Amino acid sequence: MPAPATAHDKADQIAVHPFENGFGCELAGLDLSQPLTQARFETWHDAFERYSVVVIRGQHFSVAQHVAFSEWFGKLEQYEDPKDQAEGFNTIIRVSNIDKYTNAIKSLDDIGHKSFTLGTSDWHTDSSFRRIPSKASLLFAREVTPEGGDTAFASTSMAWEALPEDMQQRIEHLTVVHDFEETRRRFGLPPRPPEIRAKLPPVTHPLVTNLPDGRRALLIGMHAVRVEDMEPDASRAILDELKAFATQQQFVYRHKWRVGDLVMWDNRCTMHRAMPYALERDRRLLHRTTVAGEAAA
């Protein structure tokens, strides 16, 4: 006969509530101010692999704890610029319209802020401009806006599966150039200095990637510049067509932020975008860790 449940066992009882269309889920019963256990991690990780977006609400934890539980999922990407980091951690990036040093709302004349805002307001996959795109992002809301500022997620694996077979065949062997400079180019902003650009040169990835569980997904979005070996107009047309297809309502989950929400998503099979908000009026501060990935297969 099994032993009666102890308080500790009870703490490991996490409920997984999938969203309606099978894309995304909410985890209940997890307190991230407590150290993660193997059992809790496995439940969380399984939900992440299965539903691509995991929402955990009502959390209170420190920056150090955010880093600690993120590291269970793998090595974290690092951010070199101190103004982007939180509390000295180079593995946390501030996603915010608030200046770290003055605590005031940033001016849109700040080119870096403008580029980040424009780039993240359109559909993208975090770090797709890196040689090895990231695996996952864990974004935590510390200050939210009274209106706007939702994050919308699109499943590029569900989109791939729903594509007509002739389209799948047409695109499955294509490769795409991704470049961090694309946002600045597209919006007519000045390029970053050459020595900075040299650290993140354009990279090439397959348009259709393979996930470890056999699913396939589209790797597209804002940082995707062009399809290799294709005329610019045809290349733009196909990237735009795929983006429009993948962001249809049936593939999208839109998250309305509350303070204390942690949202984790799978960068290998999703895109996301930040919805508009009053950038020069309302404060918004989120902290993100990013789990490094393996080369796109």
Ligand SMILES: [Fe+2]
């Ligand atoms: Fe992003």
